[in-house]
Amino acid sequence: MNPLHTEALDASPPASQDIDEFYAAHARGLVLQLYAFTGDLGAAQDLVQEAFCRALPRWERLRTYDDPAAWVRRVAWNLATSRWRRTRAALDFARRQREEHVAGPSPDRVALAAALAKLPPNQRKAVVLRHLADLSVAEIAQQLGAAEGTVRVWLHRGRAALAAELADTWEDNHG
Amino acid sequence: MADEYDNLLDAAFAGFSAAAAPHVKLAGMDPVRRTVRHRRTVRVTVASAVAVIAVIAPVAAFAARDRGDSGPPLPGGSASVQVSPPPESPSPSVVIQQSPPESPRNTDTTPPSAAGGPPIASTAVDCAHPATGGLVSAADLCNLTFTLPAEDQIGPCPTGKLTFKDGKSGNVQLLRVLQADLGSIGDGRPETVGLYYCGGSDPGTAALVVFDRVGADIRAVDGFPSYSEAPGAIRWVEDLGADGSGELWLRVSDRVGGGMHPITVTTQWRIYQWGGDKFKQVGGSTSFTSPDRGVTVASTLRAQPASGSSQHGALTVTVRNTGSASVADVSVRVLLSWMTAPQGDCPVVPTETGGGDRMNLCSAGTLAPGASKTFTLRYDWTQEQADAYAAGQNSTGLAMMLFGDQRVDEYNLPPMSKN
Numbered sequence: 001m002n003p004l005h006t007e008a009l010d011a012s013p014p015a016s017q018d019i020d021e022f023y024a025a026h027a028r029g030l031v032l033q034l035y036a037f038t039g040d041l042g043a044a045q046d047l048v049q050e051a052f053c054r055a056l057p058r059w060e061r062l063r064t065y066d067d068p069a070a071w072v073r074r075v076a077w078n079l080a081t082s083r084w085r086r087t088r089a090a091l092d093f094a095r096r097q098r099e100e101h102v103a104g105p106s107p108d109r110v111a112l113a114a115a116l117a118k119l120p121p122n123q124r125k126a127v128v129l130r131h132l133a134d135l136s137v138a139e140i141a142q143q144l145g146a147a148e149g150t151v152r153v154w155l156h157r158g159r160a161a162l163a164a165e166l167a168d169t170w171e172d173n174h175g
Numbered sequence: 176m177a178d179e180y181d182n183l184l185d186a187a188f189a190g191f192s193a194a195a196a197p198h199v200k201l202a203g204m205d206p207v208r209r210t211v212r213h214r215r216t217v218r219v220t221v222a223s224a225v226a227v228i229a230v231i232a233p234v235a236a237f238a239a240r241d242r243g244d245s246g247p248p249l250p251g252g253s254a255s256v257q258v259s260p261p262p263e264s265p266s267p268s269v270v271i272q273q274s275p276p277e278s279p280r281n282t283d284t285t286p287p288s289a290a291g292g293p294p295i296a297s298t299a300v301d302c303a304h305p306a307t308g309g310l311v312s313a314a315d316l317c318n319l320t321f322t323l324p325a326e327d328q329i330g331p332c333p334t335g336k337l338t339f340k341d342g343k344s345g346n347v348q349l350l351r352v353l354q355a356d357l358g359s360i361g362d363g364r365p366e367t368v369g370l371y372y373c374g375g376s377d378p379g380t381a382a383l384v385v386f387d388r389v390g391a392d393i394r395a396v397d398g399f400p401s402y403s404e405a406p407g408a409i410r411w412v413e414d415l416g417a418d419g420s421g422e423l424w425l426r427v428s429d430r431v432g433g434g435m436h437p438i439t440v441t442t443q444w445r446i447y448q449w450g451g452d453k454f455k456q457v458g459g460s461t462s463f464t465s466p467d468r469g470v471t472v473a474s475t476l477r478a479q480p481a482s483g484s485s486q487h488g489a490l491t492v493t494v495r496n497t498g499s500a501s502v503a504d505v506s507v508r509v510l511l512s513w514m515t516a517p518q519g520d521c522p523v524v525p526t527e528t529g530g531g532d533r534m535n536l537c538s539a540g541t542l543a544p545g546a547s548k549t550f551t552l553r554y555d556w557t558q559e560q561a562d563a564y565a566a567g568q569n570s571t572g573l574a575m576m577l578f579g580d581q582r583v584d585e586y587n588l589p590p591m592s593k594n
Contacts, residue, residue: 023204031199032192041198052207112191131188159180166187 469498
């Protein structure tokens with residue numbers, strides 16, 4: 001697994017952890033996951049901020065959950081993927097009209113982003129959650145509301161397609 | 176092979192994280208706290224306003240109908256909520272019923288040319304764009320102080336004196352600009368229209384303000400469409416244009432946002448014209464509801480709390496041919512929140528977005544006159560799933576029924592019972 005993932009390793013905070021510490025521990029990793037999924041760093045940052053806006057009023061309850069990070073992750077991904085994500089649609093629209101862009105690494109330098117974008121959304125979600133959030137098949141199934149068998153199929157197809165795409169890119173660049 | 180994938184993909188994701196991490200700018204929790212405080216304040220204000228609208232709206236709708244003019248029809252379908260004991264269990268359940276929508280009048284007066292949009296298009300705002308021919312320019316609007324009367328309010332935004340700098344004033348943002356002759360307003364020269372977005376990180380809305388030059392001053396002539404969260408109201412203006420004859424064209428939709436999911440958004444061009452004191456609609460559709468096809472759709476949502484922290488429920492959808500001729504290929508599509516894992520009569524079908532929400536297709540085939548068919552979809556979800564959905568969507572979950580291209584019913588799933 002990716003050694004740089006930062007969101008899932010310490011999923012059960014002590015009861016005394018405040019939301020600032022929780023944010024510091026999880027926000028960056030969550031942004032990276034959503035950036036990999038959406039291909040838009042600015043949107044990923046907005047989505048994570050929004051997820052914490054939803055978490056703050058509920059924090060006293062959330063902190064009693066076994067895995068509050070899973071809750072915030074689910075909300076952020078839900079905002080990113082739901083058909084009814086009105087907030088993001090509005091933000092996207094406003095950003096597009098203003099033609100503002102958040103600086104990010106060049107797509108040319110991040111072949112993975114381009115390769116991920118070619119995957120169907122469900123495969124892309126499963127692969128990102130597996131490799132950046134370090135979730136198990138069961139945890140991915142729970143987050144996505146899908147059967148474990150379905151997630152295994154998404155992972156198998158997504159990983160194969162991603163590996164083929166990356167291998168082609170590597171050959172093009174180095175062959 | 177799995178190991179080969181693991182090595183390759185782990186290296187790729189590690190490289191991705193290393194390359195992207197330095198570019199991640201975390202705003203921190205302070206902006207989160209400010210946003211939450213602001214929303215609490217706004218909600219209190221909006222709640223007061225909604226109480227007033229709830230009284231006024233039925234009166235206005237009745238008045239429009241009584242005139243027999245082409246004003247907006249009443250929104251289709253009325254909802255009632257009742258608590259009743261379900262037959263299969265002694266525990267209470269919540270039942271929400273949608274009555275069949277009243278057959279809307281076919282008021283679609285959209286001219287054939289409307290589908291393609293107007294010949295004079297708006298442009299994305301460029302605050303450096305210089306003024307031409309004495310017209311009000313985008314650069315003028317970007318750094319302008321003007322007074323917007325309360326009746327021309329842009330969504331839930333403040334009215335009165337608004338001061339823009341670089342195209343922004345608080346949570347109001349200038350998006351697009353159109354210059355066109357919109358009739359006999361002011362000095363007779365072409366007017367300038369700004370499309371504004373308002374809402375910050377909230378869903379917000381978009382609306383227009385029409386400007387004209389009066390001497391050396393720039394005056395806000397009119398702001399519209401008026402903001403409403405009522406069913407069937409205009410919730411968003413995607414674009415605007417003009418045809419050169421004085422008509423102003425608005426591309427409006429009944430959903431906030433940029434049409435991310437066309438299947439759930441109805442978008443139309445509507446045509447407005449200066450009426451001497453306000454712009455008034457003179458063409459295009461006046462409603463987002465569908466014309467009467469001789470088929471009604473009625474539905475009931477029954478949600479029953481199970482023991483522990485989960486809920487199960489059932490959505491029934493009945494389609495009925497109320498016309499005098501058979502109707503072929505009758506089907507209703509039902510979107511359900513992505514965590515509900517529905518099962519029942521209507522199979523899940525692929526959607527164009529793969530977003531995770533469940534699109535179920537309920538096919539009735541051919542319905543003879545007077546015939547009907549009822550479908551049932553059952554779902555289950557947990558307290559934690561419901562919490563996460565509620566936090567993400569500002570709702571407790573959604574069920575949405577689509578007949579043809581039109582949304583006919585929509586529910587918020589009832590909240591989970593507290594144990």
